[in-house]
Amino acid sequence: MDNNKISKEHVILVDEKDNELGTEEKQKAHIEGKLHRAFSVFMFNSKGELLIQRRALDKYHSAGLWTNTCCSHPKHGEATIDAAHRRLKEELRVDCELKEIHSFIYKKAFENGLTEHEFDHVFVGKVNSTNPNFIINPNPNEVEEWKFISLYELKKDLQRYPDRYTYWFKLLIEKINFSDYITSSHNSL
Numbered sequence: 064m065d066n067n068k069i070s071k072e073h074v075i076l077v078d079e080k081d082n083e084l085g086t087e088e089k090q091k092a093h094i095e096g097k098l099h100r101a102f103s104v105f106m107f108n109s110k111g112e113l114l115i116q117r118r119a120l121d122k123y124h125s126a127g128l129w130t131n132t133c134c135s136h137p138k139h140g141e142a143t144i145d146a147a148h149r150r151l152k153e154e155l156r157v158d159c160e161l162k163e164i165h166s167f168i169y170k171k172a173f174e175n176g177l178t179e180h181e182f183d184h185v186f187v188g189k190v191n192s193t194n195p196n197f198i199i200n201p202n203p204n205e206v207e208e209w210k211f212i213s214l215y216e217l218k219k220d221l222q223r224y225p226d227r228y229t230y231w232f233k234l235l236i237e238k239i240n241f242s243d244y245i246t247s248s249h250n251s252l
Contacts, residue, residue: 074099074136077182079168086139093123096170096178099136102147103185103235106132106159108192111245112211114199116155118229119207124173127207130229134183143184154205157197159188165239171230185235187244214241 072089077100092099106114114132118125133154137146144161151158165185172178190197192211201209212220221228221236 072136073139074101075139079182081166081182089136090123093177093179096172096180098168098170098180098182100143101136101179101181101183102134102143102150103131103183103231104133104147104151104161104188105185105235105241105244106151106157106188106190107241107245108190108211110192110211110213111242112192112213113217113241114155114190114209114211115217115232116201116205116209117207119203119205121204124175124177124179125229128229129227130232131235132188134231144186147184147186154202155209156200156202157190159190161186161188162244164244165235167234167238169231169234179231181231183231183235185239187241189245214245 073086074089074092076084076087076092076097078084078098081100087097087099108114115129116132117129118127120127133150135146135150137143144163147161148158163184163186166183168182170178170180199209218236221233225233
């Protein structure tokens with residue numbers, strides 16, 4: 064990823080209750096490990112399978128690792144749910160109705176000297192992947208590859224190959240019972 068692009072982007076700094084404290088250049092916030100607002104999207108199909116993506120090989124951290132459908136940071140003045148929709152379109156060129164189900168804080172230092180310290184809002188959505196109009200056309204600057212996978216197969220793979228997945232994705236899969244959100248009652252999203 065182009066470091067100039069990263070340095071021009073800003074993140075929203077927050078406290079432990081998600082109150083805004085200002086903004087910071089994205090790269091500086093990650094170098095200094097400042098707590099900032101983020102989001103993670105989990106999109107399921109009508110079979111209850113989760114759409115996961117392998118991050119592009121030139122991402123500034125966690126490159127080439129499998130993760131949830133989409134994740135990023137809202138821009139200053141942008142509602143977090145609006146940012147989630149924007150990034151779904153930018154990364155995978157798809158969108159769906161979303162519902163926030165959880166939020167949590169995590170902090171992880173990476174080998175490249177950057178630290179993710181995020182107040183992460185978690186959204187779920189559901190798509191009809193059998194609809195012929197549903198087409199995923201990922202942005203190659205963001206996504207190396209993608210697939211739908213059952214939660215059962217995903218959890219087996221996570222146990223066998225944990226190093227193939229992003230840190231925050233593993234936390235969320237352990238923390239949230241996504242089965243509650245992909246049942247037939249979830250159709251009312």
